[in-house]
Amino acid sequence: MSIIISTIQKCCVKSLEEKLLALSLTSTTQIREKHKLNPPPRLRNPTWFTKQNRVVKEEFLTHENKEFLREIVQDKVVESESKLPVVSPKEWNDKLQRTGVIARKVGIYPMWLKDGTRIQTTLLQVLDNHVIRYYTPEEYDPPRKQVGGIKNKKGCLLLGAESADPSEFTKEYCGLFRESGVIPKRVLSRFFVSPDAVLPLGTQVNVLHFQVGNVVDVRGKTVDRGFQGVMKRHGFKGMPASHGVTKTHRKGGCIGGGGEKGRVWPGTKMPGHMGNRHRIQKGLKILRINTKYNIMWVSGQAIAGETNSIVTIYDTKLPLRKPTNPVPFPTYIGEIDSTIPEDIYDEQVHMFNDPTISYDEK
Numbered sequence: 001m002s003i004i005i006s007t008i009q010k011c012c013v014k015s016l017e018e019k020l021l022a023l024s025l026t027s028t029t030q031i032r033e034k035h036k037l038n039p040p041p042r043l044r045n046p047t048w049f050t051k052q053n054r055v056v057k058e059e060f061l062t063h064e065n066k067e068f069l070r071e072i073v074q075d076k077v078v079e080s081e082s083k084l085p086v087v088s089p090k091e092w093n094d095k096l097q098r099t100g101v102i103a104r105k106v107g108i109y110p111m112w113l114k115d116g117t118r119i120q121t122t123l124l125q126v127l128d129n130h131v132i133r134y135y136t137p138e139e140y141d142p143p144r145k146q147v148g149g150i151k152n153k154k155g156c157l158l159l160g161a162e163s164a165d166p167s168e169f170t171k172e173y174c175g176l177f178r179e180s181g182v183i184p185k186r187v188l189s190r191f192f193v194s195p196d197a198v199l200p201l202g203t204q205v206n207v208l209h210f211q212v213g214n215v216v217d218v219r220g221k222t223v224d225r226g227f228q229g230v231m232k233r234h235g236f237k238g239m240p241a242s243h244g245v246t247k248t249h250r251k252g253g254c255i256g257g258g259g260e261k262g263r264v265w266p267g268t269k270m271p272g273h274m275g276n277r278h279r280i281q282k283g284l285k286i287l288r289i290n291t292k293y294n295i296m297w298v299s300g301q302a303i304a305g306e307t308n309s310i311v312t313i314y315d316t317k318l319p320l321r322k323p324t325n326p327v328p329f330p331t332y333i334g335e336i337d338s339t340i341p342e343d344i345y346d347e348q349v350h351m352f353n354d355p356t357i358s359y360d361e362k
Contacts, residue, residue: 054170073165077183085200092329094322097154099191099331100314101129101205102161105220108301111287112350120301121287124218124313126294127161129205130182134158134198154192157199160185161310189312197330207294208332210286210313212346215321217282220304220311224276234269279304283321289344291336 061069106123113119137153163183166174174184180201199205210216230236230252239248255268264270281303288297296313305311316322345351 050172050176051170052173053168056168069167070165073183077163085202087199087203087331087333089333090196090329092326094324096194096197096329097192098197098209098315098327098329099131099157099159099193099199099205100189100312101126101207101209102159102187102189103127103296103311103313105303105305105307105309105311106295107307109297111297113348114350116350119299121297121299122284122301122303124296124298124303124311126205126207126209126296126313127187128163129159129161130180130185131199131201131203131205132158132160132177132180132182132185132188133201137195155195155198157191157193158188159191159205160188162186187310191312191314193330199330203331205331206336207289207291207296208336208340209328210289210296211323211325211327212286212289212344214323214327215283215285215316215318216298216313217280217316217318218284218298218303218311218313219278219280220309222275222277222279222304223306225274227272228274229271230269233271233274236269283316283318285346287346287349290342291340291344292342 103124103126106125109121109123111119111121135156135158137155140156160177160182162185164186166184169184176188177184182202225232229250231238231250236252238250239245239253241249252270255264255270257264281300284298284300284303286296286298289295303311315327
């Protein structure tokens with residue numbers, strides 16, 4: 001009996017030694033490719049940034065409770081839209097700067113002028129814009145300071161668009177809308193305005209803020225293409241396809257290093273990240289406005305961004321394209337009712353309802 005117990009103890013000790021040896025070997029061995037050579041940068045938000053979306057957790061609510069919460073949110077939306085502040089009209093001049101609007105890029109649509117010219121236009125739908133906050137020229141403190149002094153300081157007007165359920169956002173983000181009494185918005189954008197063009201908190205801005213025939217500037221973010229080569233990023237034609245060319249068909253070729261300039265000059269066209277940059281398209285004329293769906297047709301098809309992307313529209317900065325006739329200042333006052341036509345066209349646009357051929361009896 002003692003012999004059997006001793007053999008069992010020896011087997012257990014041997015198995016333990018094997019396990020300890022395996023642990024020691026795994027701990028001392030080096031794992032290849034554990035750390036990347038060039039790890040991606042850690043994108044950190046600035047200190048003043050307010051986190052928007054909260055971590056959505058599974059809340060065990062019944063179907064009746066969910067419907068009740070949805071009704072409360074809908075009542076809050078109707079209440080916030082019904083309590084519109086009173087805006088008094090003011091006299092406009094070309095030296096004053098109005099606020100802009102937040103819109104969504106819908107798509108591209110052709111139009112014809114009266115002289116038969118076919119042009120391309122872009123449809124921009126103005127969302128439910130509301131004034132959230134206003135910073136006076138003394139209060140506004142941007143994180144990036146401008147080099148040199150600013151002669152004409154302007155206030156900063158914060159606008160929001162696309163109302164959403166408050167339960168989707170954090171408590172800090174919802175606190176931004178407490179003073180204005182507006183339901184939390186998904187999109188926020190700031191516009192610099194003159195002190196005379198300040199709007200009360202909660203004011204709604206619609207598509208009639210602009211007029212047909214005026215010129216606007218549109219700011220959007222280009223489509224993110226990722227890391228691309230020189231042929232797609234800069235339009236290079238590439239190397240020849242044959243006659244001794246070896247594995248350099250899509251390369252950029254010589255970059256000019258040698259001689260007295262034994263380095264790569266700044267600004268050399270090379271592969272890199274393409275897109276995902278804010279770009280401004282200036283001098284776009286408004287050719288049509290639809291008051292029912294808050295849509296405007298602007299000339300051109302080169303507005304940055306893909307379909308359904310967010311853009312901002314404001315009066316043009318071009319000195320020779322600024323409006324000469326008075327515009328709604330500080331914004332359009334009143335509601336869109338039956339007295340306002342649904343579609344407003346520019347005088348240059350051809351109306352297909354108008355007759356094109358006229359007959360003379362003589």
